[in-house]
Amino acid sequence: MAELRDLYQEVILEHAKAPRNYREQGAAAAKAEGYNPLCGDRCTVFINKKDGVIEDISFQGNGCAISKASASMMTQALKGKTLEQAEEMFKSFHGMVTGHKNEAGADMGKLKVFAGVSEFPARVKCATLAWHTLEAALHGDHEKVSTE
Amino acid sequence: MTAQAAAPRLTPTPEGDVARFDIERIRADFPILGESVHGRPLVYLDNAATSQKPNAVIRAIADYYRYDNANIHRGVHLLSQRATDAYEGTRAAAQRFINARKTSEIVFVRGTTEAINLVAQTYGRAHVRRGDEVLITAMEHHSNIVPWQMLCEETGAKLRVAPINTRGELLLDEYEKLLGPSTRIAAISHVSNALGTINPAKEMIRMAHARGVPVLVDGAQAVPHMRVDVQDLDCDFYAFSAHKMYGPTGIGVLYGKSELLEAMPPWQGGGDMISSVTFEKTMYNKVPHKFEAGTPDIAGVIGLGAAIAYMESIGVDAIGAHEHELLVYGTERLAATPDVSIIGKAENKAGVLSFTLENIHPHDIGTILDQEGIAVRTGHHCAQPVMDFFCIPATVRASLAVYNTKEEIDALIQGIERVKEMLG
Numbered sequence: 214m215a216e217l218r219d220l221y222q223e224v225i226l227e228h229a230k231a232p233r234n235y236r237e238q239g240a241a242a243a244k245a246e247g248y249n250p251l252c253g254d255r256c257t258v259f260i261n262k263k264d265g266v267i268e269d270i271s272f273q274g275n276g277c278a279i280s281k282a283s284a285s286m287m288t289q290a291l292k293g294k295t296l297e298q299a300e301e302m303f304k305s306f307h308g309m310v311t312g313h314k315n316e317a318g319a320d321m322g323k324l325k326v327f328a329g330v331s332e333f334p335a336r337v338k339c340a341t342l343a344w345h346t347l348e349a350a351l352h353g354d355h356e357k358v359s360t361e
Numbered sequence: 362m363t364a365q366a367a368a369p370r371l372t373p374t375p376e377g378d379v380a381r382f383d384i385e386r387i388r389a390d391f392p393i394l395g396e397s398v399h400g401r402p403l404v405y406l407d408n409a410a411t412s413q414k415p416n417a418v419i420r421a422i423a424d425y426y427r428y429d430n431a432n433i434h435r436g437v438h439l440l441s442q443r444a445t446d447a448y449e450g451t452r453a454a455a456q457r458f459i460n461a462r463k464t465s466e467i468v469f470v471r472g473t474t475e476a477i478n479l480v481a482q483t484y485g486r487a488h489v490r491r492g493d494e495v496l497i498t499a500m501e502h503h504s505n506i507v508p509w510q511m512l513c514e515e516t517g518a519k520l521r522v523a524p525i526n527t528r529g530e531l532l533l534d535e536y537e538k539l540l541g542p543s544t545r546i547a548a549i550s551h552v553s554n555a556l557g558t559i560n561p562a563k564e565m566i567r568m569a570h571a572r573g574v575p576v577l578v579d580g581a582q583a584v585p586h587m588r589v590d591v592q593d594l595d596c597d598f599y600a601f602s603a604h605k606m607y608g609p610t611g612i613g614v615l616y617g618k619s620e621l622l623e624a625m626p627p628w629q630g631g632g633d634m635i636s637s638v639t640f641e642k643t644m645y646n647k648v649p650h651k652f653e654a655g656t657p658d659i660a661g662v663i664g665l666g667a668a669i670a671y672m673e674s675i676g677v678d679a680i681g682a683h684e685h686e687l688l689v690y691g692t693e694r695l696a697a698t699p700d701v702s703i704i705g706k707a708e709n710k711a712g713v714l715s716f717t718l719e720n721i722h723p724h725d726i727g728t729i730l731d732q733e734g735i736a737v738r739t740g741h742h743c744a745q746p747v748m749d750f751f752c753i754p755a756t757v758r759a760s761l762a763v764y765n766t767k768e769e770i771d772a773l774i775q776g777i778e779r780v781k782e783m784l785g
Contacts, residue, residue, distance in 0.1 A: 216732070217728075217729060217732050217783065220728070221725075221729075221783055221784065226784065251740060252722070252723070252724040252739065252740050252741075252754070252755055253740065253741055253745075253748065253754030253755045254722075254724075254754070255754075275754060276722060276724075276754075277722035277723075277724035277725045278721075278722060278725045278784060279724075279725070333728060335728070336724070336728060339724060
């Protein structure tokens with residue numbers, strides 16, 4: 214059962230119960246919606262950019278513990294980062310949860326708690342939903358993002 | 362022909378005595394039940410998605426390839442004759458199994474989904490026009506929604522939906538009211554896959570027929586659990602899949618009343634569905650072959666035959682009675698578990714325990730149960746409108762089969778306790 218604890222680490226459960234930056238932003242913010250049709254998880258990411266820097270980032274939605282914690286911790290990790298850094302973190306995070314090498318080389322910091330997800334292939338999409346939605350918000354995709 | 366011979370296991374007495382129901386012997390028929398998952402014995406409670414396969418079915422398919430493999434309806438050689446006999450033998454077995462009048466009323470298809478698409482695209486296209494209506498219910502599986510939506514989009518017809526109550530039961534009065542002068546067909550599930558509700562299909566068909574409306578019944582979740590008699594139901598079409606009734610994936614049956622099948626245009630063109638072809642004109646084969654273009658899934662059909670024989674060897678009523686006992690037990694135990702909400706509380710239910718757990722997402726529950734060796738389905742069960750009705754994104758669904766036991770229900774309840782411990 215040690216493996217389950219690798220997935221559901223305390224910090225993940227804590228973020229799932231009390232997600233940070235869980236709020237809407239005004240019309241000025243870039244916004245994208247994500248959806249995982251497999252489990253019905255939904256996620257909306259709001260970003261306020263200025264001079265290539267993420268000044269504010271928040272999210273709303275509902276889903277499993279992994280997807281909520283991932284969105285919550287993503288917002289914490291990206292606030293104040295440049296768009297370039299955000300792209301690198303997305304690549305590194307994706308590599309980490311799919312069990313691939315961290316080629317983008319971004320420092321995952323607290324996000325390392327999601328490394329255990331790579332042992333649960335069915336849950337990778339839960340962990341990456343917020344990140345895929347972030348990508349869409351950064352690139353101004355108005356189509357709803359789907360993990361399928 | 363060796364492939365079809367499934368050793369009769371338990372022959373119910375004429376009184377339908379189920380006392381001889383030997384669960385250990387039945388479990389021994391399913392080799393996969395000996396597997397362990399994450400170091401735990403497998404507790405397989407995802408039968409509404411697909412059931413496991415007994416040795417008799419696995420052997421029938423392997424034996425066909427090993428001893429009898431040839432194409433059907435073609436060769437004069439011995440193997441082709443044996444393959445054809447086995448294939449057509451299953452058609453006769455399926456006819457008896459659901460009490461159709463004739464073997465020609467049994468069309469082999471890939472599954473329930475294909476059966477419904479076939480009817481929507483042949484019967485539907487021939488009869489449904491702009492302004493007409495197609496009636497379904499609010500508890501349908503996507504496979505009994507989308508083919509009709511596609512037909513409606515193509516023809517300009519309107520899809521009407523008969524509502525359900527919060528127990529997950531159809532509002533029969535509303536259904537009856539929706540059967541109007543523009544209704545061209547009604548498509549209803551016999552048993553709901555997400556809720557387990559058994560619909561009063563016979564009554565619904567009678568109501569539709571009183572207004573001249575033909576009825577297609579999606580029987581995917583009914584045939585594995587109860588005796589189905591298409592003549593008694595008087596349905597016009599009935600669809601089911603082999604893989605939910607201990608048979609292989611990729612094969613199923615469309616039953617249609619022969620006068621309807623005969624009048625319907627063919628669906629796919631190709632070999633086997635013709636009687637003669639010239640570049641000027643093709644004469645179509647008679648039913649059911651008109652709807653079976655190309656080389657079919659012969660091994661799948663033979664596997665279905667073995668599955669029917671297997672179910673009959675135990676007795677469909679005995680299977681239903683065993684599952685009902687488990688359903689009652691499971692419902693009691695779930696209801697007594699704090700924070701559990703059962704979704705789908707119809708009075709008349711078959712084999713499905715759908716539930717949610719306070720503040721814990723079904724996907725997390727599924728992962729933790731899996732670590733305990735317990736296989737359940739989590740998600741919307743291809744019935745998103747049902748989830749929307751109950752204002753939930755998903756449920757956990759434990760669904761039952763003949764080989765499940767009370768001990769496995771206990772394991773599920775223990776697993777739920779473990780989930781609450783970890784995430785509560």
